[in-house]
Amino acid sequence: MTTEEKALLKQKIEMEIQALQKQIETLKEKTKPISPDCGLGRLTRLEAMGESHVNHKVLDESLLRMTRLTNALSRIEHPMFGICIECEEEIGIGRMEVRPESVRCVACTNNAT
Numbered sequence: 001m002t003t004e005e006k007a008l009l010k011q012k013i014e015m016e017i018q019a020l021q022k023q024i025e026t027l028k029e030k031t032k033p034i035s036p037d038c039g040l041g042r043l044t045r046l047e048a049m050g051e052s053h054v055n056h057k058v059l060d061e062s063l064l065r066m067t068r069l070t071n072a073l074s075r076i077e078h079p080m081f082g083i084c085i086e087c088e089e090e091i092g093i094g095r096m097e098v099r100p101e102s103v104r105c106v107a108c109t110n111n112a113t
């Protein structure tokens, strides 16, 4: 990975973290417990609960991704960043752009699963 590629990747991670932060704020707002006396009909309440369940799931995933991206950002200056932990080959900029949190190359990821 060249210095330019690394700089671009860093920018990308920072932007994604910002976007995630906003998304997490919105989701936290949406996943607040529904007050039992907020005047919703029974059906609407069930719908609201179903939606809340989905939002909780998305929120969990967003928080997990946030942790991974933050880790990636803290590792980016490390010489092993972008190097596969299994085969120690370069992971490849294409994959790092899509998933900057990757620690394994495509081949090793496929072998692991």
Ligand SMILES: [Zn+2]
Residues within 6 Å of the ligand: 084, 085, 086, 087, 088, 089, 104, 105, 106, 107, 108, 109
């Ligand atoms: Zn590998």
